[in-house]
Amino acid sequence: MALNDPNLQRVVTRPTVVRVGNSAVPVSGNGSLHSPKRMLFLDLVLSVFRLNGLLVAEGDAMTEGLGLTSARWKVIGVVALSTAGLTVPGIARVLGQSRQAVQRITDVMAKDGLITYEPNPKHKRSLLVLLTEEGKSAYHELREVQDPWALRNTEDIPIEELETSLRLVRRLIQRLDK
Template identity: 40%
Template sequence: MTEAERTAAGSALTALVLDLFRLNNRMLTSGDKLVAGLGLTSARWHVLGTVAASERPQPVAWLARDMGANRQNVQRIVNDLEKEGLVAFAANPHHRRAQLVVLTEKGRDTQKAAMRLQAPWASGLADGLDVLEIETTHRVMKALLHKLEGSEDVGEEA
């Protein structure tokens, strides 16, 4: 579809996406600074948080799926976290080669410390913003994510 054929909603979405890319880069940089003293980066914090939020230990491929990330990148980060004693690998009763990733005590402590830093940081960023607008933005982002995930499923079946 050419620029002239883009709908008004398509143009608005394009502008939003470009700003989301910029916001993502700024959020990652800010997150890196926030947790640097804990020996984390935004990427490591994201993986650690995903492991912590999981209801049960999961293999790397499942963690990557939950994060919307590349399995190989998540595997590299998990390996780094394991070397630092933040996560460990456990036997997977359902798959011999796909070990489960579990938080260690050090990993739980580090994740909790990161979240203690995150709370005032997030509140400061949200200061002056309307809660209803934040919630509306979140709903729009989730709807877009749902559409993209649905289109990926269709593409995989073809």
Template identity: 35%
Template sequence: MKRAAEIFIELVDEIARSRGRTDLAFRSIREAHGLTEVENIVLTAVTHAQRPPTVPQIGRALGHPRQVVQRAADMLATRGLIEWRDNPDHKRARLLIPTAQGIAMREGDDAEGLRRAAQLTEGIDPDMIARAVADLRAIRAIMSQNLRAMAEREDVGEDA
């Protein structure tokens, strides 16, 4: 019987292979606007946020280095898709606000993305997709807890 770690490696491989398929299916939507993958991710994070996010918040949520998110946000601001606002809760971490142009672009891309997603998922049981989403969310939550515990152990080990 395989151990959890061995099965996990298979899961990571399947996610990577699936990611390649989804990238291929959705790439032209992103490229139509000349956005990099990270710029597209940051624009999505800003336009879909409940409250205006900061660069560090986006980086933590997506697992990207702050500097990578900062460069993408700067480029999006230069293109007029987002703008910076002062953050009353933090002197240096400014808030990212979508512009009307950024919202319109995201809404159009989201509509096209849904159309392509419908084509991509033809013949797949929606319940199977829903179970996979729920399972991956649960796995991610436990992995996050484990990463925090690993970081705490490393901090304790370095101080000892």
């Protein structure tokens, strides 16, 4: 929902894209290029912004009955996949977020009884995050709504397109992350 949005098209002057073969040509005198890749990429960027917002909202709504939010099931999912527990900065590294952001989430989740901080034999101050029984229960309930949701949203999408898109997103992450 971006460059071709109907709300915008109504009031927009169509960019005068001049195509010459596969290349592009400067337009509107500002020296910029309306190359297909540029347009595609910027549209993809705006679409990722939009999709991110929708996924957060969807994730919140989907799990509101479980005492979870999008931010929480990101954490609970990572912790559930770990065997020996993870430290808060460890969770942050997996999710690619700041440790402070994760710390704030885990503190609330600990207060809510979903996780506990257990002593870490490897580190005196940096405790291990583990799921409580309530947390494990919440994780299983999460799976019960999240799995059908995932399948529902992909049932008419070829697996090759999912793979291509995931590969592209991963490549962009890798490029921007360094």
